[in-house]
Amino acid sequence: MIYKREFLGIPIAPRRNRRWLVAAYWLVISSLTCGAIALLKAHPQRSTGINILFTYAFMFGAIGLGRMVWDTSFTPENVSAGIRTLFDSALQGRRTRNPPRDEREQRQWDKAHTTAYALLSLIVILAFPLQLWKFLPEVGQLREPLIWFLILVIINLPQSILLWTEPDMETPDES
Amino acid sequence: MNTTPEKSPGESGLYNRIAVLRAERGISRQDLADAMDVNYQTIGFLERGDYSPSLKLALSLGEYFGLPVEAIFSKQPFKPLSQQVYGQRPTGTEK
Numbered sequence: 001m002i003y004k005r006e007f008l009g010i011p012i013a014p015r016r017n018r019r020w021l022v023a024a025y026w027l028v029i030s031s032l033t034c035g036a037i038a039l040l041k042a043h044p045q046r047s048t049g050i051n052i053l054f055t056y057a058f059m060f061g062a063i064g065l066g067r068m069v070w071d072t073s074f075t076p077e078n079v080s081a082g083i084r085t086l087f088d089s090a091l092q093g094r095r096t097r098n099p100p101r102d103e104r105e106q107r108q109w110d111k112a113h114t115t116a117y118a119l120l121s122l123i124v125i126l127a128f129p130l131q132l133w134k135f136l137p138e139v140g141q142l143r144e145p146l147i148w149f150l151i152l153v154i155i156n157l158p159q160s161i162l163l164w165t166e167p168d169m170e171t172p173d174e175s
Numbered sequence: 176m177n178t179t180p181e182k183s184p185g186e187s188g189l190y191n192r193i194a195v196l197r198a199e200r201g202i203s204r205q206d207l208a209d210a211m212d213v214n215y216q217t218i219g220f221l222e223r224g225d226y227s228p229s230l231k232l233a234l235s236l237g238e239y240f241g242l243p244v245e246a247i248f249s250k251q252p253f254k255p256l257s258q259q260v261y262g263q264r265p266t267g268t269e270k
């Protein structure tokens with residue numbers, strides 16, 4: 001399920017390292033979202049350029065986290081495979097380059113999705129009594145980074161839960 | 176010789192002899208995983224008792240080792256093989 005043993009030279013077999021990477025990923029994405037909002041507020045006339053810039057930043061961020069789970073590199077022939085991994089939960093792993101999940105992996109994958117969407121549902125349910133939308137910026141353009149942030153949460157939250165919860169990876173011949 | 180020491184059954188609540196059987200036959204986790212068509216890490220989860228296999232996987236393991244499923248998995252701790260063979264606790268283990 002987690003097919004790689006290292007990411008950008010960092011060993012991700014130990015769960016501790018994976019947790020640091022996941023925490024760093026969400027810190028960067030949150031900072032990018034806040035940065036995009038601040039920039040759009042300061043330079044509303046350049047909103048298109050700023051939005052395009054952050055759209056690409058978010059996309060690479062999403063694929064980056066996906067690369068920790070999937071064995072997909074940034075070579076041209078793998079671009080389509082990389083995009084397919086984003087939709088893997090719908091495709092049940094049939095069309096990706098990775099081997100199909102076995103029964104335990106499928107169970108863990110389903111559990112991560114259940115946990116992720118339970119968390120998201122909780123946020124949505126809490127949004128109404130707390131009226132969270134009041135904190136959104138007034139200008140419509142400023143909402144785009146937040147929408148991107150939400151898309152990333154939906155795509156990457158199950159992967160983050162998996163990376164966070166899977167125990168230290170063993171070697172094939174470990175006894 | 177006590178080859179199956181009592182230990183916690185793990186999250187699954189099942190005791191198993193997979194590690195012993197694998198060691199007896201001198202096969203790696205990867206070899207067993209390939210034969211069962213699962214990830215080698217799943218074998219580790221099974222051995223530690225952290226994963227409860229499906230009936231299909233349990234039967235496949237029985238078939239692979241040439242043993243009935245109840246010889247591989249149990250809800251109760253397995254008795255040491257010496258005790259099973261000779262019907263009493265080995266000398267030196269009595270309190």
